[in-house]
Amino acid sequence: MIRPDLHMHTAASDGVLSVHELARQVQRADVTLFSVTDHDTVASLPAAFDAAYERGLAFIPGVEISTEGDEDIHILGYGVDPEDEALLSFLRKSDAMRLERTRRAVRVLCDMGMPLDWDELSAGAEGTVGRLHIARALTAKGYVQNEGEAFSKYLGKGRPACVPRETPAASEAISLLRSRGAVPVLAHPGLIPWPQERLLPMLRRWIDAGLMGVEVYHPANRQNYPLWDRIARQNGLLVTGGSDFHDFRGSHGRIGETAAEWPQACEDAWKLYRAAKKHRI
Template identity: 40%
Template sequence: MSRNVDLHTHSSFSDGTCTPTQLVRLAQREGVEALVLTDHDTVAGLPEALAEARRVGQAFCGGVEINTREGDSVHILGYGFDPDCPRLKDLLADLRTRRVRRAAAILELLQGLGVSVSMEDVRCGSGETIGRPHIADALRRRKVVRSRKDAFRRFLAVGGPAYVPSAGPTVPEAIAGIRGAGGWAVLAHPGLLRKGHDLGPWVDAGLEGIEAYYPNHSRAQTGRFLEAAERYGLIVTGGSDFHGPRTEHDTIGGIRLPDEVYARFESRLDRCPAAARNGSHRP
């Protein structure tokens, strides 16, 4: 038996296009049995999502996704932490400040390419966290590109003419920030990393889980990540990486976690601080 869950989603507080309220309502409509909001480098959307989850009876837990500097796709998901932890909030605020500086550098490169986009253009589509998807949206609104995917292909991806490397933390720093708030850290979408990446140092730094179930993973990849979880004693998770309409990640739910896998996830949540459990809802 398995459960339809989504432990990796985004809202308009980062680079999603749905408000937290809309996200919760959509998850319930699609039959998602357990939902986690994991916005990039912010927890500001969690109170709204939690309030709506309680109102409509949707199982919900707060999370976060921290983008690291160790490659464009090396992201760390956090679960079971206290969202009001001052150290974590300070870390996330610093990361958002670094994002603004990165965005400014990208806009300068675009200007040199004859493409004029202002920071105001970028901010009008963002809630709390600014990222390359917001720049892509600004380019789309100005009809420079057709979609986020087109913007990344032409300008923003690694090797593109307007690419600026991430200024995020190292993986151990991201893990430490989550653990310092009482939570536990999971490697997001490992299939986007280079093949054969050694997880050992990150496990030694406190990594506790791996997102083996992910829409872009092939069956063979999922199998390898399940084997890695067994080898390192990691908790297995899964999520859609939903970002909402007008994005390339527009389908919520559909991730089937085996009952025993989800039970282990829930068991780990139950060992987290009371402050973290207060940020969840289980009807």
């Protein structure tokens, strides 16, 4: 039996664990197939291959690409090659835009009387520095009680330190991933703020661009698992799932938690594993 968790972050983006520590926790949670899907970076993947191999875990190298501005339309890519120059240059652009957005948000917060030290803010970040790092720093400074409050008061959509960000279109990320032999999957549809009448026609366009799956079993979709499971299968798409684990403070899911809620986890994960044939172990 495969017990999958196909969506997790490390300190290379805005998670808190190194890949080796993450692999240890994956094993503790009885997950047997895992994927690291950092935001717009594949920097942790070479070490993740080693960590998976050392622990005898099955592993699919992944990435999570932010698209369409701040609409939470994220495209997961599975079976990516961390040394692929075309992929790396695409991600470098996204990463630079994320960093610029973070710097601008820090300046806004400073002007609002909440100065943050950039070195402290980026301490512990192995890669890019994003909004979750700001939320942690605001909490550590006592400006807010917790990270949730940092987003609801300052960083979330429509709040004063929410700086708009340029990102690629979802269809661009999908085409790029397909052209590199990877499997593009729409992440957490439950987080997309669009009504079904807008989202479903877009889904069809993304399928035309090469989309191959939907991340049905994500904590943000919990209210709509049957709906999204049906939509994905009716459109001939792969069904995937993962916790979106970032840290132990509950900002996102817990390692392995969605596997228990996913009736066909073993069979669906096996299909993804076979589709992501290029670079898995």
